[in-house]
Amino acid sequence: xxxxLSRREFLRGVGIAAAGTAAAACDPLLNPRTSRIxxxxxxxxxxxxxxxxxxxTLLGLGGQGAIDGGEEAEALAIIEEAIDGGINYIxxxxxxxxxxxxxxGTSERRIGIVTEHRRNEVFLATKSxxxxxxxxxxxxxxxxSRLRTDYIDLYQVHNIGTTNDVHELFEEDGFxxxxxxxxxxxxxxxxxxxxxxxxxxxxxQLLSVLDRPSSDPSAPVFDAxxxxxxxxxxxxxPFQDDLLQRAVSDNMAVIVMKVTxxxxxxxxxxxxxxxxxxxxxxGPLSGIxxxxxxxxxxxxxxxxxxxxxxxxMAQLHEDLDxxxxxxxxxxxxxxxxxxSMTTATxxxxxxxxxxxxxxxx
Amino acid sequence: xSSPTQTESATIKDQVRSFIVSNYxxxxxxxxxxxxxxxxxxxxxxxxxxxxxxxxxxxFGFTVEDEEMxxxxxxxxxxxxxxxxxxxxx
Numbered sequence: 001x002x003x004x005l006s007r008r009e010f011l012r013g014v015g016i017a018a019a020g021t022a023a024a025a026c027d028p029l030l031n032p033r034t035s036r037i038x039x040x041x042x043x044x045x046x047x048x049x050x051x052x053x054x055x056x057t058l059l060g061l062g063g064q065g066a067i068d069g070g071e072e073a074e075a076l077a078i079i080e081e082a083i084d085g086g087i088n089y090i091x092x093x094x095x096x097x098x099x100x101x102x103x104x105g106t107s108e109r110r111i112g113i114v115t116e117h118r119r120n121e122v123f124l125a126t127k128s129x130x131x132x133x134x135x136x137x138x139x140x141x142x143x144x145s146r147l148r149t150d151y152i153d154l155y156q157v158h159n160i161g162t163t164n165d166v167h168e169l170f171e172e173d174g175f176x177x178x179x180x181x182x183x184x185x186x187x188x189x190x191x192x193x194x195x196x197x198x199x200x201x202x203x204x205q206l207l208s209v210l211d212r213p214s215s216d217p218s219a220p221v222f223d224a225x226x227x228x229x230x231x232x233x234x235x236x237x238p239f240q241d242d243l244l245q246r247a248v249s250d251n252m253a254v255i256v257m258k259v260t261x262x263x264x265x266x267x268x269x270x271x272x273x274x275x276x277x278x279x280x281x282x283g284p285l286s287g288i289x290x291x292x293x294x295x296x297x298x299x300x301x302x303x304x305x306x307x308x309x310x311x312x313m314a315q316l317h318e319d320l321d322x323x324x325x326x327x328x329x330x331x332x333x334x335x336x337x338x339x340s341m342t343t344a345t346x347x348x349x350x351x352x353x354x355x356x357x358x359x360x361x
Numbered sequence: 362x363s364s365p366t367q368t369e370s371a372t373i374k375d376q377v378r379s380f381i382v383s384n385y386x387x388x389x390x391x392x393x394x395x396x397x398x399x400x401x402x403x404x405x406x407x408x409x410x411x412x413x414x415x416x417x418x419x420x421f422g423f424t425v426e427d428e429e430m431x432x433x434x435x436x437x438x439x440x441x442x443x444x445x446x447x448x449x450x451x
Binding site for chain 1: 400406407408415418419422424432436
């Protein structure tokens, strides 16, 4: 990959970092939240992580794909290479990993092998899909053990997508405790520095959680929202409208996933007459590669970080190169062009739109 | 809750099959064996399993516990159908 950073990119990254640092210094609420991450390697642009005071790289490493599947040696090499390449944000989950030989927990375990000796280089985000107080606490302790650390940077409510998910999150157990109470307590006690919420099916369910009154009005309910976002988003239950705007106005970090929509976006775009050899050859996007277009589309929004799943080392190098050298936002005309090419309805029936909210790699 | 009838069992299997065809076979209605391993054939990977779990929870109205997310319950059409029937009948 190319480690070169254009002057423009370098200045932009420094400018954003400086602005974030200045804002943090002026805001007494942010002062206790001092960074535990060493400055990035300077290879990738960074953005403020909402109101947390942290600076994270625009490109983050997703904990599925080769990380929770495939060969152990390749997975570990990819994680090491990602950090070497400048990535300082790694996202995983309690449940990542599946079947034999990489069962549930494989992702956290492999990431822990690497970050045990590089903990201060990485902002670690993981998640629990438990919907009870004791379940969340149990998951958290297991995740700490797998990740070989004594704290998590961002602990997230995993995959709120239905009204039932919302109901369960706030449902009291026999002791009057909810799953949400567990997340808040873990943050209050400093075991996780920040808490967040994730979803990729229905933004209205995430909004309904954000609308719940906080038990502690002095603290934000959530520090971050992880949501699906890609060029097909606008056509079905868009996350980029009410939810993204709400998160930004509340100074929550916006982290995005599903940038290529389970690769469906890439597959669809390859069928377009404007595309040849994975590059646009005509129209407003002429000369831009497909993956670059997908990444720059989400980089055009006020997001902090896009986590991308990696299936092999070549993909990682491509994504690092794009983030380091070509992460300029798309122009409005380019965004419109890309959105207009993602309207084809896949043969998936009523859930068709969901295809683009999920992603394998 | 009573045990599913034979007709209800067929409906469960059909619903799961329809979900898999729509979401993992790209709508191509190719035949796949009821006991075909999703993982070994590459039909569904770890991300896909989470989507299958979401579908099951949303469609059949119960929570799939973490300890239930094992191949014996989820790694083939037959396994999923048996697991869902057991949960609904339990």
